[in-house]
Amino acid sequence: AQSVTQLDSQVPVFEEAPVELRCNYSSSVSVYLFWYVQYPNQGLQLLLKYLSGSTLVESINGFEAEFNKSQTSFHLRKPSVHISDTAEYFCAVSDLGDYKLSFGAGTTVTVRA
Amino acid sequence: NAGVTQTPKFRVLKTGQSMTLLCAQDMNHEYMYWYRQDPGMGLRLIHYSVGEGTTAKGEVPDGYNVSRLKKQNFLLGLESAAPSQTSVYFCASSAPGKGYTEAFFGQGTRLTVV
Numbered sequence: 001a002q003s004v005t006q007l008d009s010q011v012p013v014f015e016e017a018p019v020e021l022r023c024n025y026s027s028s029v030s031v032y033l034f035w036y037v038q039y040p041n042q043g044l045q046l047l048l049k050y051l052s053g054s055t056l057v058e059s060i061n062g063f064e065a066e067f068n069k070s071q072t073s074f075h076l077r078k079p080s081v082h083i084s085d086t087a088e089y090f091c092a093v094s095d096l097g098d099y100k101l102s103f104g105a106g107t108t109v110t111v112r113a
Numbered sequence: 114n115a116g117v118t119q120t121p122k123f124r125v126l127k128t129g130q131s132m133t134l135l136c137a138q139d140m141n142h143e144y145m146y147w148y149r150q151d152p153g154m155g156l157r158l159i160h161y162s163v164g165e166g167t168t169a170k171g172e173v174p175d176g177y178n179v180s181r182l183k184k185q186n187f188l189l190g191l192e193s194a195a196p197s198q199t200s201v202y203f204c205a206s207s208a209p210g211k212g213y214t215e216a217f218f219g220q221g222t223r224l225t226v227v
Contacts, residue, residue: 001172009153034215043203044156044218051213090155099144099209100171101216103155 002026002093006104013081014112021076021107023091030096033074035065038088038106047089050074086111115139119204119219126194126226134189134222136204144207145187146171146216147179149200156203162187163209194226 003026013019036044048059055067065076091104117138148156158171162181178190201223207216
């Protein structure tokens with residue numbers, strides 16, 4: 001199983017500032033990569049995913065993540081955050097054909113006005 | 114479209130009591146999973162199922178049992194609850210193979226064992 005490291009447990013950020021959440025995983029075999037978001041007292045919602053193709057993937061609400069195979073990373077970025085982006089963000093990885101997800105410990109993003 | 118539904122949403126148990134958490138999905142997914150979420154540890158896989166009638170152990174299976182008698186349902190049982198099982202439990206489902214997209218999660222069950 002993959003080991004997933006999210007390098008920051010807490011990220012405070014001001015509204016309209018950029019944010020980057022870092023994610024590294026352990027194995028360089030073919031993988032599926034995901035970012036999930038969890039708002040307070042809710043379940044996990046998919047934010048974006050990499051299955052194949054372009055290494056830069058985007059979400060509908062302005063987030064993007066880039067798959068870097070050589071560095072085994074899948075960092076998440078947003079150029080300008082909103083108060084509503086306050087949530088916990090989880091990076092998840094599964095090996096190709098496995099489908100079981102390994103999760104990072106999560107990064108709590110708190111956006112302040 | 115309900116997706117993945119978990120019952121109950123909240124439960125308080127006394128040490129040694131038993132209970133069953135129910136997960137139901139209406140997406141005809143083959144794979145189903147139970148995870149637990151603890152602060153600072155992300156989500157950890159307890160058990161999973163790759164189809165009706167099959168189950169397998171995940172990363173933290175001790176103290177839990179599961180059953181998948183019907184494709185749409187995946188039950189998680191605690192035979193003798195312990196305070197260490199206080200957690201938020203999430204069920205998820207996915208469809209493997211060429212059409213694979215992502216895992217869909219339920220809203221969670223918050224369990225407290227006192």
